[in-house]
Amino acid sequence: MRRRTETARDVDLQWPTGLGVALAIASGRMLAHQRGVPRPVVWGFGKSGAVDAGAVASWLTAQLPAGHYQGLVIGSPHGSALHLAAALGVPWLPAAFELATPDVVRRGAGGGSTTAENTAVAQAGEQGAGAILAANPDVAVRQVYDPVWRGWSASASAYAVVRWLRLPAAYRDWIAERLRPGAPIIVTRDVGRWLTVSGPPGYAFQLGSRASGLTPDDYLDRRDAAVLGDPPADSDGERSVDRALVEDLRRYASAHGHPVRQVLYRHPDVLSGAVADLYRSWLRAGARTGNRLVVECGRLLDPWHVVRAGLVPYWCEFPLRSAVRAASWWLAGSEPYTAVDVLPEPPGLTLPTTAPCAEWDAVAAFATRHGTVDERCARAYPTGAVPPHHATQILRGQPSDLPHLPPLSAESALTSLSDRSQTDGLLIL
Known part of the structure; x- marks a missing residue:
């Protein structure tokens, strides 16, 4: 019985999780309501050993109802990015997904953090990332360890962010088969910053997260940083979209006749206010x-x-x-x-x-x-x-x-956001 319990736990820990997965599921539910069709029933995907990022991408696109769409929103997980997609009547898809880090979850360490603990988590994360990277050459892994914030379930203090460096095959097929000719693709990108410690190619370690409201310097004692490996360096945050993915998406979309636009925000609150203003304008233009x-x-x-x-x-x-x-x-x-x-x-x-x-x-x-x-x-x-x-x-x-109300067009929505881009930290490209 004990062996069966541990095996079930292993499967749960390898299941893709995080805000991005929750938003993708909500996107499928929203589109099913809008279109008056049943929600797709997708129970999961087969896997053994290391996680298959391609299977995760297939599972995510399978959340979306069948049919053709006038556009796509893809990028950093953000509730208002999903609301933007809802106003356009189009799907939202994540550019990454999360996996709980098994060793850290099982330890159930108490509050606080020491350099030894940080090093142990970094080494465990690097080992787990090695298996993921070996099985998935088109991803990068960011190990995030936050000894202060334990996530909404209060059970996991560490998780791996698996980022796509190239557009996964399931996303490519979906764009080619489900987007109407000329339909735009909007990339929403969180460009917030954090300190990370570099590791082997494709891997980085991040101590802390903005979930706690603290800063990188509140977590990392630079005097002991050498214990973790290389000195900490300024980097993008765990919510960011890899630039290699953006360029690959741009090339693929251009070859299929889909323009790519970008919405960059330095902090999530900026996008929240801009999308709220967009909704109000949209509603009032429709006599609401x-x-x-x-x-x-x-x-x-x-x-x-x-x-x-x-x-x-x-x-x-x-x-x-x-x-x-x-x-x-x-x-x-x-x-x-x-x-x-x-x-x-x-x-x-x-x-x-x-x-x-x-x-x-x-x-x-x-x-x-x-x-x-x-x-x-x-x-x-x-x-x-x-x-x-x-x-x-x-x-x-x-x-x-x-x-x-009829859905907004992507052009009018981006024009409205551009009118508000004078706000510090918001850029429309």
């Missing part, structure tokens, strides 16, 4: 008020019910003071909203950087008529848990704003 705002957080989002109900979405990546402060500044500079509904996802732990409930209440208080923080989220916050489908249950209760 655009005065009902929903503030989502983490995995608590549902793009279909946002579009169905005619809501304006603003997404916070993590429940941090900095994220709530950015949302408050954006609201302060916006025309007032009559209704503001807030869905803060409990982080599962309390940190000095975690936003207290009172700050979420302050966001809701920007409403001129009705502002509320979801009761279930408030009861669980900050150390409890709320399942992701809770957002669907809550937003499903919003009345439909009929008739549904």
